[in-house]
Amino acid sequence: MARLFEYQSKKLLKQGGIPVPAGDVAATPEEARRIAERIGKPVVIKIQVWVTGRAGIGGIQFAATPEEAEVKARQLLGMRVKNFVVDRVLVEEKLAIKAEYFVGLVIDDAAKKPLLIFSPAGGTGVEEIARLHPEKIARQTIDVLKGFPEYEARNMLIRVGVEGGILPKLADLLTKLYKVACSSDARSAEINPLVLTADDNIYAADCHLVVDDYAVFRHPEFGIEIAREFDRPPTELEKIAYRVEEKDYRGTFYFFQMVEQTAGSEKYIGFNGAGGGGSMMSMDAVLNRGFKLANYCDTSGNPPASKVYRAAKVILSQPGIMGYFASGSGVASQEQYHSARGLTKAFHEEKLDIPAVIRLGGNFEEKAIEILQAYLKDIPGVVEGYGRDDSPEFCARRLEELVAKNGGKRHKVRPMGETPVPEKAYIFETVTGRISFDHSKCPGCKTKGCVPACAPKVLKLEDGKPVLAITPEEARKGKCTECLACEIFCRFHEQDAIVIHLPIPGLKEYRERILAAKAET
Amino acid sequence: MAILVNEQSRVIIQGITGREGMVRAQLMKDYGTKVVAGVTPGRAGQDVYGVPVYDSVLQAWEKQGPLDVSVIFVPAALVKNAALEAIEAGIRLLVIVPDRVPIHDVLEIAARAAEKGARFVGPNTLGLVSPGKAVLGMIGGRAERAREWFKPGSIGVSSRSGGMTSAISYYLTKAGLGQSTIVHVGGDAVIGLSHPEVMALFEEDPDTRMAVMFGEIGTTQEERVADLVESGRFTKPLIAYIGGKAAKSGTRFSHAGAIVEGSRGSYETKVKRLREVGVHVVEAISDIPIRAKEVLGS
Numbered sequence: 001m002a003r004l005f006e007y008q009s010k011k012l013l014k015q016g017g018i019p020v021p022a023g024d025v026a027a028t029p030e031e032a033r034r035i036a037e038r039i040g041k042p043v044v045i046k047i048q049v050w051v052t053g054r055a056g057i058g059g060i061q062f063a064a065t066p067e068e069a070e071v072k073a074r075q076l077l078g079m080r081v082k083n084f085v086v087d088r089v090l091v092e093e094k095l096a097i098k099a100e101y102f103v104g105l106v107i108d109d110a111a112k113k114p115l116l117i118f119s120p121a122g123g124t125g126v127e128e129i130a131r132l133h134p135e136k137i138a139r140q141t142i143d144v145l146k147g148f149p150e151y152e153a154r155n156m157l158i159r160v161g162v163e164g165g166i167l168p169k170l171a172d173l174l175t176k177l178y179k180v181a182c183s184s185d186a187r188s189a190e191i192n193p194l195v196l197t198a199d200d201n202i203y204a205a206d207c208h209l210v211v212d213d214y215a216v217f218r219h220p221e222f223g224i225e226i227a228r229e230f231d232r233p234p235t236e237l238e239k240i241a242y243r244v245e246e247k248d249y250r251g252t253f254y255f256f257q258m259v260e261q262t263a264g265s266e267k268y269i270g271f272n273g274a275g276g277g278g279s280m281m282s283m284d285a286v287l288n289r290g291f292k293l294a295n296y297c298d299t300s301g302n303p304p305a306s307k308v309y310r311a312a313k314v315i316l317s318q319p320g321i322m323g324y325f326a327s328g329s330g331v332a333s334q335e336q337y338h339s340a341r342g343l344t345k346a347f348h349e350e351k352l353d354i355p356a357v358i359r360l361g362g363n364f365e366e367k368a369i370e371i372l373q374a375y376l377k378d379i380p381g382v383v384e385g386y387g388r389d390d391s392p393e394f395c396a397r398r399l400e401e402l403v404a405k406n407g408g409k410r411h412k413v414r415p416m417g418e419t420p421v422p423e424k425a426y427i428f429e430t431v432t433g434r435i436s437f438d439h440s441k442c443p444g445c446k447t448k449g450c451v452p453a454c455a456p457k458v459l460k461l462e463d464g465k466p467v468l469a470i471t472p473e474e475a476r477k478g479k480c481t482e483c484l485a486c487e488i489f490c491r492f493h494e495q496d497a498i499v500i501h502l503p504i505p506g507l508k509e510y511r512e513r514i515l516a517a518k519a520e521t
Numbered sequence: 522m523a524i525l526v527n528e529q530s531r532v533i534i535q536g537i538t539g540r541e542g543m544v545r546a547q548l549m550k551d552y553g554t555k556v557v558a559g560v561t562p563g564r565a566g567q568d569v570y571g572v573p574v575y576d577s578v579l580q581a582w583e584k585q586g587p588l589d590v591s592v593i594f595v596p597a598a599l600v601k602n603a604a605l606e607a608i609e610a611g612i613r614l615l616v617i618v619p620d621r622v623p624i625h626d627v628l629e630i631a632a633r634a635a636e637k638g639a640r641f642v643g644p645n646t647l648g649l650v651s652p653g654k655a656v657l658g659m660i661g662g663r664a665e666r667a668r669e670w671f672k673p674g675s676i677g678v679s680s681r682s683g684g685m686t687s688a689i690s691y692y693l694t695k696a697g698l699g700q701s702t703i704v705h706v707g708g709d710a711v712i713g714l715s716h717p718e719v720m721a722l723f724e725e726d727p728d729t730r731m732a733v734m735f736g737e738i739g740t741t742q743e744e745r746v747a748d749l750v751e752s753g754r755f756t757k758p759l760i761a762y763i764g765g766k767a768a769k770s771g772t773r774f775s776h777a778g779a780i781v782e783g784s785r786g787s788y789e790t791k792v793k794r795l796r797e798v799g800v801h802v803v804e805a806i807s808d809i810p811i812r813a814k815e816v817l818g819s
Binding site: 143214280331 | 597598620621622623624625627628629631632633635636647659660661662663666670680681682683684685687688690691692695708710711715735737740741742745764765766805806807
């Protein structure tokens with residue numbers, strides 16, 4: 001779930017007609033001072049991070065003068081909170097608080113409706129109140145076809161004893177919050193506290209919105225870098241992985257790092273799951289054998305071989321892992337030989353020297369296992385392929401045995417190599433890459449097996465040389481599915497004349513940085 | 522019998538001319554599903570594996586007669602429009618295969634469906650299959666595989682994970698235990714038919730003697746199934762397997778979410794609650810057929 005920062009959320013509230021304290025966001029102490037000058041009153045300075053309890057860790061400071069605001073902002077900027085480095089603070093007028101309320105909107109999965117919650121007592125204790133005194137909390141599910149009329153909001157408030165001049169103000173605010181939540185595709189929208197000031201005005205003193213990942217595409221204005229749930233900023237490698245996923249909608253590639261560094265004596269492995277449930281089951285199996293995951297990764301939804309290849313390249317950019325474990329539900333509807341080919345290409349390029357256990361049960365698993373066995377027997381690391389009748393527990397045990405046999409050797413990240421494309425090569429573009437054929441090697445080829453190997457049948461022979469049977473435009477638009485079958489066939493059975501280049505922007509530099517850092521120490 | 526779909530159900534495919542739509546049209550037809558029409562705006566007059574294509578659901582209905590089910594394969598951003606079109610035309614069961622459908626769109630589909638008395642499976646579902654009768658969606662991938670993996674019988678299967686739906690059913694088949702209907706309810710937070718709703722259908726189905734459920738951390742579906750069992754609204758034997766034991770539970774960051782879910786949603790609370798009401802909770806997938814045999818034998 002894509003979270004917005006407090007200052008972003010407040011901007012949306014303000015656009016929706018909900019009063020927020022005067023203020024702005026600052027990235028430097030000087031900016032903070034200028035904002036305080038404009039406000040012309042004592043201010044509060046708040047770090048912009050996705051953690052609760054900011055006051056308790058000194059992340060919220062008060063300043064009486066602009067000079068003081070600059071000093072305080074200097075202290076806060078650069079502060080480390082969990083995995084965040086504070087790079088922005090919100091500078092706002094300090095409110096004279098008379099009362100605090102809580103307002104929250106969530107999606108109720110049982111009712112399949114938005115649910116609005118109001119508590120006359122706000123602040124951090126609201127969950128406690130909900131548990132001990134549920135009658136003090138007003139709840140209202142909303143009929144999305146009818147919308148949320150003001151009278152419904154008013155009745156909801158009356159039920160928990162709200163009365164007097166504040167009643168219409170709060171009712172109005174609730175209806176506006178619902179509209180903001182809808183227009184911003186929010187999974188949740190929370191104002192806590194909602195403040196009543198000494199002069200009887202209400203302000204959203206703190207607020208956060210969580211945007212539905214699946215609707216982020218409708219909201220380029222939010223500047224959300226990775227539309228996925230994180231409780232910290234994404235790592236460099238996660239950003240690289242996300243760019244792969246963003247540009248290629250065929251199947252799913254989800255990559256998440258579980259640890260910052262795979263240091264120490266822990267038995268880290270690279271994890272490549274397939275499908276949510278199957279990944280969870282597989283994860284449970286390896287964790288039960290005492291392994292730790294360096295990363296979580298899911299390649300499913302019938303991804304092309306090229307996507308699985310990129311996933312493996314990203315996973316193998318993590319130094320220190322002792323094994324590679326790929327496993328899904330075991331009975332996948334997707335055609336598993338695509339994954340097998342993707343892994344084959346990646347493991348070969350990496351000259352993988354740690355063991356890999358690959359559980360590819362499902363459609364065409366026999367062919368998938370055969371590919372792994374036939375083409376990965378000569379690399380330094382042992383690669384074993386399993387199918388639907390081999391349990392995740394068994395496969396996890398196999399990995400444990402192979403890791404022990406390998407002496408617990410850890411993976412070293414290699415520089416990204418690039419095979420040079422010969423002059424006069426026959427080249428065409430694919431959806432996410434480029435294929436080159438060195439036709440000068442074709443006369444030595446007896447089988448011409450690349451043409452029948454091609455899964456989407458886009459190749460034909462011309463003078464004994466493979467060329468496109470479709471237009472280059474069609475190939476680029478996806479008729480060539482990047483199944484990698486031609487390259488693998490040619491490399492292992494014939495002249496090694498085909499090179500499929502599948503760039504992963506940023507990965508080369510990323511690995512160079514890792515290697516340089518290692519050389520320094 | 523079986524639930525939701527059988528060999529009589531008259532099915533259309535929205536988005537039949539797309540990449541997935543075409544491949545899965547073949548799966549469904551080959552398996553024996555009565556696919557009577559497809560819909561892709563602007564493609565009326567074409568056919569896909571012998572299935573005539575129309576410009577709208579209404580047109581398909583007019584030309585082909587009453588329709589029971591629509592299986593939707595359009596891009597996520599267009600799902601809402603397609604689903605509302607099907608509901609409006611009078612179709613009473615939708616299978617929404619695409620994932621990444623915006624949640625507010627799903628809420629609107631749910632509201633319209635409730636208003637019109639329609640139901641939907643998904644979004645983000647592989648679909649469902651009543652073995653030997655009909656398949657809806659893409660479960661099994663190919664007809665011969667679906668026939669090999671799923672066999673007719675008396676166990677109802679409901680799962681939140683697509684792969685696990687197939688895996689559990691396959692392991693049951695291998696142990697000689699057939700299935701009445703297999704439902705992948707979908708992986709999203711808000712879905713049409715969730716576990717408790719599917720269990721209620723299995724309760725009514727005379728051919729279903731027991732049920733198997735694959736649950737996951739998050740949402741309150743499994744706890745609501747426990748509520749059904751406790752209140753006597755689900756009385757058949759039930760085996761549950763919950764994934765995500767080792768998963769780091771997500772940091773709760775919304776107070777409102779915590780207020781709604783209370784202590785529900787985690788692996789521990791789900792397992793505890795299900796065991797309390799007498800559901801057979803197993804720890805590994807391989808235990809499912811073993812336990813099922815015990816339950817059916819006793």
